[in-house]
Amino acid sequence: MREDEYGRRSRNVFIALWIGATALKCALAARLPLFVDEAFYWQEGRHLAAAYSDLPGLTAWLTRIGVETGGQHAWALRWPFLAIAALLPWCIGKIAAREFGETRGWQAASLAVLLPLAGTLGVLALPDVPLALASVVCLDAGARLLRGVDAGTALQLALGLAIGALSHYRFAAVVGVGALALLWLPEGRRALRDARVWVALTIGALAWWPLVAWNVDNADAGLRFQLVDRHPWTVHWDGMWFIAIQLLLATPLLFVAMALAARRGLRDASPAVRYFAFCGAASVAGFFVLGFFADNERVSFHWPLSGYLALLPLTPAVLAAWPRFWRRAAWMLLAAGLALGLSYYAAVSLPALRAHAAAEKWYPANFAGWDEVREAVRRRLKAMPPGTRVVADNFKLGAELGFALNDPDIRVLDHPLNHRHGRAPQLRLWSLAYAVAPGAKPTPALLVVAASEVQYKRLLDHYHSLCVQVGPLPPPSATVKVDHGAQRFLLFDLPAQRPAASAPCTAPAMAWFDAPASGARVGNRFEVAGWAFKDGVGLARVEITLDGKPVAQADYGAANPGVAQFWRISNDPQHPNVGFKASVDASGFAPGRHWLGLRLHGRDGSVEAWRDQPIQIAR
Structure with missing residues (x-):
């Protein structure tokens, strides 16, 4: 050539x-x-x-x-x-x-x-x-x-x-x-x-x-x-x-x-x-x-x-x-x-593929959940008093909600992520670091918490830090569970008159599956065990779900002293009786991959959907 x-x-x-x-x-x-x-x-x-x-x-x-x-x-x-x-x-x-x-x-x-x-x-x-x-x-x-x-x-x-x-x-x-x-x-x-x-x-x-x-x-x-x-x-x-x-x-x-x-x-x-x-x-x-x-x-x-x-x-x-x-x-x-x-x-742009990867290490959390939490915030704001301010618990959520709502001035709580990514000084310069100033006129706020942004072993500490910053948390007005809970957001209506920050902390529920393990193979009938608690008020009952559908009521209240020993700051009044067990009949579900979850009912009337984990149903 x-x-x-x-x-x-x-x-x-x-x-x-x-x-x-x-x-x-x-x-x-x-x-x-x-x-x-x-x-x-x-x-x-x-x-x-x-x-x-x-x-x-x-x-x-x-x-x-x-x-x-x-x-x-x-x-x-x-x-x-x-x-x-x-x-x-x-x-x-x-x-x-x-x-x-x-x-x-x-x-x-x-x-x-x-x-x-x-x-x-x-x-x-x-x-x-x-x-x-x-x-x-x-x-x-x-x-x-x-x-x-x-x-x-x-x-x-x-x-x-x-x-x-x-x-x-x-x-x-x-x-x-x-x-x-x-x-x-x-x-x-x-x-x-x-x-x-x-x-x-x-x-x-x-x-x-x-x-x-x-x-x-x-x-x-x-x-x-x-x-x-x-x-x-x-x-x-x-x-x-x-x-x-x-x-x-x-x-x-x-x-x-x-x-x-x-x-x-x-x-x-x-x-x-x-x-x-x-x-x-x-x-x-x-x-x-x-x-x-x-x-x-x-x-x-x-x-x-x-x-x-x-x-x-x-x-x-x-x-x-x-x-x-x-x-x-x-x-x-x-x-x-x-x-x-x-x-x-x-692949990241396809919701179905993001959901399929929910239990994987490469799950693209930084791309997921923003549309769903935006719609939840918009719905909730319509039911709240005029002048309600949106408050995010970290800079990521604040910026994403800001773009979605076309509001660059969403307030943000102090959060380890703000410091770890070097954004805390900028938030202070913009006067967006949320704090209730002494003598300021109380105003209602919608607090949006990205629960999945914190390592699980530090999540309870984070909830207690929220109590320090805004006072005991009311029952969530909405739980946004995206991709089987890989992204999970909690919305709280904070009234203008709030309990003192020194009051005992009321926090969202915490839970864990001891059995079956994530990805485990199970039969038509299988046993579920684990623990769950809710600081400040405790849980009334625990519901087992499969692909989002209720399939069993757990026996809640079994002694599990190891939970309180690990979560030393927990103030759930029911400790150490926070274990649960249930028997699940999955005969109505097709063989293959399904998502096992929890619905946690608090004594304060709250209902929180916990993160799902995959299981394989085999005949």
Whole structure:
């Protein structure tokens, strides 16, 4: 095949891939429920500022542009991020074409479309999207500086540095790696002696000023969270998973190809090739080392993306030298990886699949339940006095309800999640940290509690902290059980005149199945055993349900002293007699998977549906 024909074919393949991937992402962005971080960025966009407790301002500004131009729905919120993500492969292709020829440019652009970490960008309104754009703009500017400094290149560098500084704290790593790359190369050191480059660097440095000013005004709360609070800074061996995870996310053969491209590129005669190789290798290796010391609780698999983007222009040459079988296998694995990544979002957007995954570790809790709790809140507000305020028990719920109700000023209680995600300082700045001020006029409130957001072993502590903040809790006016209780919300009508916070805590019920175990195989008749209690008032009875239908009344009140020994703060007056047993006749249910649940009836008249667990009925 002639070179010009090969180039046209590479261009046509890229355009087809780009159109297909972009169309799929737009469709997914229109269907996918709002992720909790997206909701908080929307809330930040409704309180416009230069910087916030968790991020610089750009992500919030983009969400504001989205909803202002497209309306109050998820696709509108996401469209600016989709547009930026769609631009990235063209930028990669332009860089590769300039350095290595048009054919290699189209191939590198296709790699950028298919690389799962890059190809899924834009489906969610996250700061990684403008951060990736800033990384590519700066990468291109750095490569152009090696050829010679001109005003246009300096302006491009300034633009990239400014976008990155306004995107995320993590862009500092991109700046550091890029600076080291330029200092390593003689051509880079020559460029750094030009005054125009220093003007660009100064503009880039000034773009950090809003973030610096916010931290100065707020006792370094944001910086302390990003660099200290969220990281253990002690050696943990979870970092060993880095390579395995990246092999999957970059696909194994492309990961090997990028590694070979980096290794060969560092020894290449071309300054631009050495520059790309250094930026990519240093970034990926740096995050690998950081993985042994940094945050291992939150998602960090996407951190090396800027390094992969730097290596993509070098990778087509490596793939071209492989035998045809391995070259095709690399492209096929890459396409399968992107399809798998987009399929995850497709699965998350389907309520039936979310419900099926309710008992699995990968259940997408941050996408689920928001529509159901919104409707429950709307129904309840109609029955409450005018002027009733909605109060959420954590920032996630507050932001999601805020977006659903188009109210960015929903008050939020103090919650461990607010601090663990660095959002508590911002809530205080917005005066949204809920507290009943002494002497303030009492007003009714609808408290919405996300019971499933707290680890079960800490749930009773959380309920008691609610009592401290708002007083003893009345019976729930509604229980919203989504996906068999994997997401569970409780609504409480708080009257204007409330009991004193010092009164004994009345809390929602707690329960546990001792038998059968989750996922157990049972026959037509099986025994159910466990325990349940309700602080403050106790339980009147426990009802057993199967697929939401009552199937048995449990014998409640058996002695179980171990419960009170574990839940030491519990004040249920019936301790230790909180055990229950029941015999269930499931002969009317078809063989297969079913959901075993509880309906807990409190002595105060409350009725709470407990989380279900799966069982397998076998004949």
